[in-house]
Amino acid sequence: MVAVALWVVLLPVVLAHWSTPTVGTSFMVCVATQSLAVLTGLLARLSGQRWELYAATVAFVLGVVLYAVVASRFDLRQVIRGAGDEWVLGGALAISTLASTTLVEAAAPFGVPEGARGVLRLVTVCLAGEAAAAYVPLAFSEVIWPRPRFDMRRWSTVFPLGMAGLVSLRMSRVFHQEALWDLGRAVSWLALAVWLVVAAGTLRHVRAAIRNRPGQC
Template identity: 80%
Template sequence: MKVIQRLAGAVAPSAGAVVMAGGVVSVCFSATGPSWLSWSLFAVSAAVWGGLLAIFAKRRRADPGRWRREAALPSSLTLVAGTAVLGSRLAGAGRPWLAYGLLAVAVMLWLLLLPAVLAHWSTPTVGTSFLTCVATQSLAVLAAPLARRTGQPWEVYAAAVLFLLGLVLYGVVASRFDFRQVMVGAGDEWVLGGALAISTLAATTLLDASGPLGAPDGARTVLRLVTICLAWEAVAAYVPLAASELIWPRPRFDMRRWSTVFPLGMAGLVSLRMSRVFHLEVLWDLGRAVSWLALAVWLVVAAGTLRHVRNIAAGHDRPST
């Protein structure tokens, strides 16, 4: 019992990145196969998500002071994005009502946490600060395909508003970002590119959903151009991030490495989705390759996490932030 209490007490808000990472890689393999791998990743991510919800709900009752402090951290928004990513997997599997349920949970968490994060904003910003954008765009990514399924235009409009808000939040964070984080960050600096990737994915899903719902051709043309521009901006962000890993390697394990897995998986997913919307086979091949790379990094970080958890259980390590 003491071991369980020690582990639960060690869980930080950033733990939601585990769900985000596994969830997005699961969505990648739902498109490319094998299906068993996709569902295995989903099962692990869903189990972690359920545990995190239980821990944070209990913490809000048992230690409200700590809960308020943690809710004000940008890393708390990982739970929003993780919830939405799981919903996206279920939506793609033809389970819209379960996806709507997770969308509702994600929206409630977003409404609860985002105001607290913005009220306690600090600068210069770091990688986790971009989670304000990621969490917002994750709602748009889930809402848009559900709107296409139900044929409700207002849902597309709501997703479009979230998409635009996400872009504004990205701009606010980027204008105050400490770019030295690219050289010294512990893994979360990758969200600089991951936020652009999920913004590109949101634009792609909106473009895909807007056609069947009768959006004006002019609006779709603008959205198409925005999607392409965001995709190239994401590429421009990923290149220095990847180069920094070669020039300034950081082999020491840190839980923030889960925030490296998510952008890699998101890069693969964006390529897969854009290949279908823009009919570019080369993007499909690129998306498959990056998906396997993301899985490899997921396995490495998962192994490090298991060692980290074992050390905490034994009382030999401190919780990671």
Template identity: 45%
Template sequence: MATGILSVGLHLIGHDVLSAILLALACVLWVTLAVAFAVRFAVDRPGWQAASANPPALMAVAATGVLGTRFSLAGRQSLALALLALAFAAWPWLLVSVLRHWKRPAPGSAFLVCVSTESLAVLAGTLALAGCGDWLASAALAAGCLGLLLYAEALARFDFRQVLHGLGDHWVAAGALAISALAASKLTASPLWSGSAHQALRIACLVLLALDFAWYVVLAGAEFVRPRLGYDLRRWSTVFPLGMTAVATLSTSQAAKVHRLHGLGSVLLWIALAAWLLVAAGWLAATARRNPPA
């Protein structure tokens, strides 16, 4: 998810070579995790079912949606449609499984119920803009509205102490609003709606982005007040919201015709890329410590 959304962002600001490198890496990671997912399903069905009841399982849907969006932007519409079908096939089963086992208070990963749903809206909206059918824009609107309802439910369950004590996934509270704003920007850019409907979508897009910025400032400030140094796997769930906020800002700038946002989105994207490099370095160091050379 984090690598894929950075690839999308770099494509939007014209750094296509670096975007392609990250896209290739995202594809390798996606295939590796898909194989691991399938192998566990085959050899450890109880463990697979237990894992599917937790919100992180929905990352499979979100990652597939992000990857499909990048391929659509690259003109690979058939592949993007196939990834949309795959994500949509997995989404209801995983979503129901997670909702049935939700607990209070919930960590930041609970917001993945929104992220996964909005990822379908973003991909469907991107494909609609690429000329793959107006019905996809209507489907994106439905998924986007459902995603916001799920966000409200996740927020009601969220353990706000995670803002100061979370180890990374608490940032998904912001990332879920960012991907919601991105979905709204795709709908705003669609020619399917005009007049008051278009204006309502534009306002929704700007409001969602403003709420995302508010979360971003609060969470960034909390990191300074209570630094959480050292690598943790959940830090990848920090990189994704940083990248998604940047992409949502860039997309909103174009769709809502607020061109001043483009420069801000570019700055936020480079911040997200720096965070990606730091977390990747932490992951490599942690891997080296677990597997020292013989």
């Protein structure tokens, strides 16, 4: 309820200060909305409250709409020039896939018609494919146009990788695909490695800022 209250308060403020073309951090409106869909879907599965399933579905659909709005205005040059937050382009799709997967899992005990669940499974697979496709040019650009200089926005690179690993693990359970479990474990280790690199960069950045602070000997 606290998360929903914050979302209700903050989303209008964010949209009121909207600017285009959009950048990677602009996709956080989708990420925030889908995080509510994931949480509410899990609560619905555990509590058996149908209204929570409906709320999760509404949040999921709204999150997809917000992604489409941001993506339609996204500056594709950010894939080359971004300081790390451009990875949320794929991370937002990954958490949307996680939300859809959660709905597939939560819908079963409520007697949702098989046809509707089949559509939802198809949407989940499509979102997963789009997320995977989004990661390809992002990874390719890091190789062709490396950006070794540290920026705090690099933490926005860690999130999509961690989310990709989590989605693979969750989908392997819901869709009974062992290969997805192996993929999820591999991506999770990659995300941990990137986390360590970014954490080390953050520590160096903080230490340098403290040393260079005026008034310090």
